[in-house]
Amino acid sequence: MGKTVAEKIFDAHHVDNPSGDIQVISLDAVFCHEITTPIAINDLVARGKDRVFDASKIKAVIDHVTPAKDSKTAMQGKILRDWAIRHGIIDFFDIGRNGVCHAIFPEKGFVRPGYTIIMGDSHTCTHGAFGAFAAGVGTTDLEVGILKGVCAFKKPESIKVEISGNLPGGVYAKDVILSLIGQIGVNGATNKVLEFCGTVVESMTMDQRMTLCNMAVEAGATSGICAPDIVTVDYLWPFIEDEFKTKDAAMEAYSKFTPDADAVYSNTIQMDVTNLQPMVTYGYKPDQVKPVAEMIETKVDQVYIGSCTNGRLEDLEIAASILRDKKIADSVRGIVSPATPQIYSKALDRGFIKIFMDSGFCVTNPTCGACLGMSNGVLADGEVCAATTNRNFNGRMGKGGMVHLMSPATAAATAITGKITNSRLFEG
Ligand SMILES: CC(C)[C@H](C(=O)O)[C@@H](O)C(=O)O
Numbered sequence: 001m002g003k004t005v006a007e008k009i010f011d012a013h014h015v016d017n018p019s020g021d022i023q024v025i026s027l028d029a030v031f032c033h034e035i036t037t038p039i040a041i042n043d044l045v046a047r048g049k050d051r052v053f054d055a056s057k058i059k060a061v062i063d064h065v066t067p068a069k070d071s072k073t074a075m076q077g078k079i080l081r082d083w084a085i086r087h088g089i090i091d092f093f094d095i096g097r098n099g100v101c102h103a104i105f106p107e108k109g110f111v112r113p114g115y116t117i118i119m120g121d122s123h124t125c126t127h128g129a130f131g132a133f134a135a136g137v138g139t140t141d142l143e144v145g146i147l148k149g150v151c152a153f154k155k156p157e158s159i160k161v162e163i164s165g166n167l168p169g170g171v172y173a174k175d176v177i178l179s180l181i182g183q184i185g186v187n188g189a190t191n192k193v194l195e196f197c198g199t200v201v202e203s204m205t206m207d208q209r210m211t212l213c214n215m216a217v218e219a220g221a222t223s224g225i226c227a228p229d230i231v232t233v234d235y236l237w238p239f240i241e242d243e244f245k246t247k248d249a250a251m252e253a254y255s256k257f258t259p260d261a262d263a264v265y266s267n268t269i270q271m272d273v274t275n276l277q278p279m280v281t282y283g284y285k286p287d288q289v290k291p292v293a294e295m296i297e298t299k300v301d302q303v304y305i306g307s308c309t310n311g312r313l314e315d316l317e318i319a320a321s322i323l324r325d326k327k328i329a330d331s332v333r334g335i336v337s338p339a340t341p342q343i344y345s346k347a348l349d350r351g352f353i354k355i356f357m358d359s360g361f362c363v364t365n366p367t368c369g370a371c372l373g374m375s376n377g378v379l380a381d382g383e384v385c386a387a388t389t390n391r392n393f394n395g396r397m398g399k400g401g402m403v404h405l406m407s408p409a410t411a412a413a414t415a416i417t418g419k420i421t422n423s424r425l426f427e428g
């Protein structure tokens with residue numbers, strides 16, 4: 001019987017089959033940030049198990065609140081920092097070199113097709129864009145992962161999402177994933193892997209595939225996955241050139257993580273995006289999605305462009321192309337957080353940062369910050385934010401605040417008018 005991408009990855013990492021449909025797999029990487037890992041560290045220390053399975057496979061970053069905003073966040077950073085130093089974790093990213101975990105780790109080449117990765121963060125599914133199985137876990141699993149380099153999962157069942165057609169102008173990967181979540185609901189993929197395929201996915205860049213996989217968890221999925229192909233190899237080439245010498249050799253090696261034609265899926269969803277509209281969320285759940293056209297009178301107080309969903313270079317490029325030579329509405333506070341220092345620096349070189357600043361946006365350092373309402377743009381009670389992030393939960397960006405999720409293009413257009421706006425108004 002044929003296998004899905006996730007099944008092939010599980011086979012290649014099989015350690016044990018303790019019971020029924022539970023499988024223990026070995027881990028290629030454990031990613032860490034300063035909000036959840038310190039809880040695991042403190043517990044491991046208290047239990048006399050302050051060890052790591054392999055310091056070279058642990059990658060850590062201070063990203064959620066950086067620079068620290070108060071004594072609590074300073075201590076969270078300190079616990080992670082001291083632990084990284086204590087255990088010789090070389091790939092540790094602190095202020096000045098740090099960025100949003102799900103943007104900086106792929107950028108550094110830490111994700112490869114066929115990898116298994118866990119992290120104490122729900123959007124770990126982002127890394128599935130590289131053909132990896134990457135999942136967010138709780139503290140107990142994180143501790144076991146750090147100590148032993150293994151993790152127990154339910155054997156993966158996958159939903160195949162086949163995306164075809166041609167994306168219209170002004171419609172992006174973010175609109176595709178919002179529309180899918182709107183269709184299947186926040187529990188539509190619970191305990192399943194969403195395997196994205198089809199001509200639209202094949203023609204997406206890695207930045208776009210990361211946007212797609214990033215929100216898999218908002219439909220309840222354990223992970224999102226795109227099979228590795230030449231786009232993946234091109235992205236990773238600087239990191240894998242020495243190993244493979246030719247791209248063909250890399251493709252050949254990674255092809256063992258492409259799905260079989262007769263792979264078995266729990267179900268298949270066909271999406272034709274040819275007539276897709278730009279999408280926006282309207283409520284407190286990511287499946288409450290409407291076309292922008294139905295939301296255009298909605299006034300916003302703040303526009304936030306950033307996060308692990310849409311804070312990458314292509315996102316900033318699209319937003320900047322709309323903001324060029326324009327001013328944002330006086331009533332709007334515009335905030336942009338490039339997701340990593342490299343993105344920031346490239347955005348500077350390419351003139352995007354100047355466009356943001358000239359239009360009236362505040363540019364912050366790379367951080368999660370406003371996305372989860374911890375710093376750099378917390379909303380006041382009753383305020384509304386247009387955001388390129390992934391969660392619109394009640395109070396997510398500040399108590400009593402409302403978040404509308406959308407693409408960077410829609411966010412930029414919205415900043416100019418102060419009301420939710422179709423970016424086609426400004427796109428050529
Ligand atoms: C802080 C962390 C545990 C959390 C998550 O897991 O998703 C955060 O990244 C978020 O997006 O809310």
Ligand code: SF4
Pocket residue numbers: 064100101102121123307308309367368369371372389390
């Ligand atoms: S950018 Fe937002 S969603 Fe992503 S990891 Fe940070 S807080 Fe979570």
